């Protein structure tokens with residue numbers, strides 16, 4: 004616990020020029036771009052819920068819980084004291100408190116509990132805010148959110164599991180789910196011999212009875228190499244039947260109230276995301292029920308993957324926002340060479356550039372969220388959501404590690420020290436780019452969307468055209484993208500180039516339409532200029548730094 008009024012006069016020196024503790028944040032009230040975006044994209048009715056959560060999630064107390072949960076990483080408890088196999092994970096109490104806060108405030112369930120216009124936008128805002136304080140509890144929240152569409156492919160399974168997963172009660176007990184007031188779900192796809200290429204899975208599933216196919220019982224045997232949140236009550240996983248790779252729901256407890264054959268082998272010792280348990284697991288005669296069509300497992304689970312990719316996209320925007328908030332606070336309260344850092348021209352360039360990136364990441368996330376909301380009834384919106392999710396997952400996640408690193412550097416040496424939140428954010432940042440499809444895989448998915456969904460590119464171009472004629476650099480970048488799209492040669496090799504161009508033109512077009520001119524002008528003058536290096540702090544000198552920094556600071 005950091006004392007609120009630390010002793011600044013020490014026997015050998017007075018402590019001066021050190022920033023005060025940042026204290027409570029209000030993730031909603033202090034974020035102009037977030038409030039404007041949610042209102043614009045159809046989520047105004049969710050504002051009071053978001054405001055309540057923003058205050059709670061941003062409280063100093065929540066940051067302290069996150070710090071505790073990450074310092075005391077979960078431990079594997081494979082056996083109980085009598086040598087019985089229990090396959091449990093033991094978490095610090097702070098992790099449970101964070102999970103409870105997230106579940107009660109519908110971080111996982113909002114989009115489904117309030118389905119309709121603005122629901123996905125509200126969900127994205129919750130994800131963006133919660134990711135600023137804790138990525139470890141965010142992982143199971145994202146998986147619960149993402150599991151719902153896949154479960155709904157199989158009504159008998161959905162009837163049983165969806166209400167439990169959408170409960171706003173957090174019930175961490177390891178007991179049969181029928182005794183619980185709420186449940187969580189995870190997803191195991193990755194095996195040792197291949198994570199991106201799940202066709203190499205070796206786990207086998209054999210039908211329990213004479214019936215086979217959707218909704219029937221199977222026994223699974225094999226392994227999974229990355230199993231995050233293994234304390235969940237159920238998991239979607241993949242295994243081969245004679246017909247092909249199929250999707251199954253495997254619960255922690257069987258319907259006969261026996262522990263299911265989910266054998267935790269070891270806990271991963273991870274770079275970041277340390278409050279979250281990630282394990283290796285063996286499945287031995289594990290009871291499961293088939294979800295979706297037999298042999299179409301990838302098709303079934305891809306709905307969950309898409310939801311998780313959306314969560315990665317939004318989460319990365321949240322991480323960048325928190326890095327920026329910390330950097331603004333530090334530079335406002337620290338002087339060098341006679342002036343506050345925040346007033347030094349080159350630091351202003353860095354801070355404004357970081358602020359623009361956050362706003363671009365957020366405007367893209369919320370636009371895709373609206374497309375998800377509209378996608379049920381509008382084919383063009385569904386096409387934009389499909390390709391936009393992949394574009395946003397690639398680009399926001401790719402920008403986040405360097406962004407957090409730059410925010411850390413704004414603190415000087417203090418940013419490198421564990422007591423600041425910066426090392427934790429820095430370690431957290433790369434994971435969104437790896438799980439749910441690493442960068443190359445996601446860019447290849449953009450190509451797949453282009454080739455298989457005829458409405459995808461028209462939907463993207465129509466979004467870009469809404470802003471054409473307003474900024475010469477944007478117009479030139481859109482032309483450049485069109486030329487890239489016309490060229491069918493070496494498309495796989497050029498997939499990152501094409502995806503990046505899609506991302507920055509889309510961000511530019513959205514900012515031109517919705518952000519203040521100073522923000523969109525600076526974005527287009529840097530990201531869409533021919534010589535942009537991608538580094539932060541390289542905005543042209545005529546940018547309105549005062550406005551951009553002021554907008555990013557507390558409202």
Ligand SMILES: Cc1cc2nc3c(=O)[nH]c(=O)nc-3n(C[C@H](O)[C@H](O)[C@H](O)COP(=O)(O)OP(=O)(O)OC[C@H]3O[C@@H](n4cnc5c(N)ncnc54)[C@H](O)[C@@H]3O)c2cc1C
Nearest residue numbers: 190191192193197198199229230231438439440441443444
């Ligand atoms: C902290 C953490 C938690 C995780 N939790 C889970 C979980 O709960 N459930 C789960 O199922 N998985 C989980 N994963 C696994 C994650 O989804 C995989 O690591 C990821 O999908 C990549 O698979 P891989 O590790 O087998 O790498 P590989 O598939 O071997 O890929 C290695 C690299 O090669 C690239 N690559 C692959 N194919 C191509 C190609 N055709 N062209 C160009 N490049 C290519 C990839 O982009 C990647 O950069 C987790 C991972 C981490 C780090």
